[in-house]
Amino acid sequence: MKRERPARPPILERRRLKRGARAAEVAQELERERAKAQRELAKKHVLVNPDNLCPNNSYDTPDFVKRGYYVDRPFTCKSCGVSQVWTETQQKWWYESAKGDVWAVAVLCRPCRRREQARRAAAREVHLSGLASKRRNAA
Numbered sequence: 066m067k068r069e070r071p072a073r074p075p076i077l078e079r080r081r082l083k084r085g086a087r088a089a090e091v092a093q094e095l096e097r098e099r100a101k102a103q104r105e106l107a108k109k110h111v112l113v114n115p116d117n118l119c120p121n122n123s124y125d126t127p128d129f130v131k132r133g134y135y136v137d138r139p140f141t142c143k144s145c146g147v148s149q150v151w152t153e154t155q156q157k158w159w160y161e162s163a164k165g166d167v168w169a170v171a172v173l174c175r176p177c178r179r180r181e182q183a184r185r186a187a188a189r190e191v192h193l194s195g196l197a198s199k200r201r202n203a204a
Contacts, residue, residue, distance in 0.1 A: 119160070139151075
């Protein structure tokens with residue numbers, strides 16, 4: 066008595082399922098490795114959260130976004146010429162919390178920045194007091 070051979074489609078279906086399960090395992094392993102690498106990177110650097118960045122209409126992506134983390138950037142103050150470092154945490158605050166332009170970089174040290182802010186505030190006061198006196202004289 067001859068045995069009937071099993072139909073071919075169920076065999077092919079099982080193979081396809083096995084291949085899919087194997088591909089899912091490989092994808093899961095890659096995801097675990099990527100997450101582990103991300104955790105290791107987070108221990109050394111401040112990571113970028115692209116969702117918190119201010120939208121810009123540029124065709125290019127800033128290097129820190131491509132890299133995925135911030136790095137300390139040295140710069141020389143434009144006003145006093147002192148060498149400074151723009152730290153990772155300062156960059157994260159500027160780009161993600163203050164929603165600063167992603168192409169902007171630090172050019173003034175903190176004391177010079179405070180001095181410039183005070184100068185602008187004083188100029189604004191003078192301007193507003195001048196406008197107020199014009200209104201009083203016109204009335």
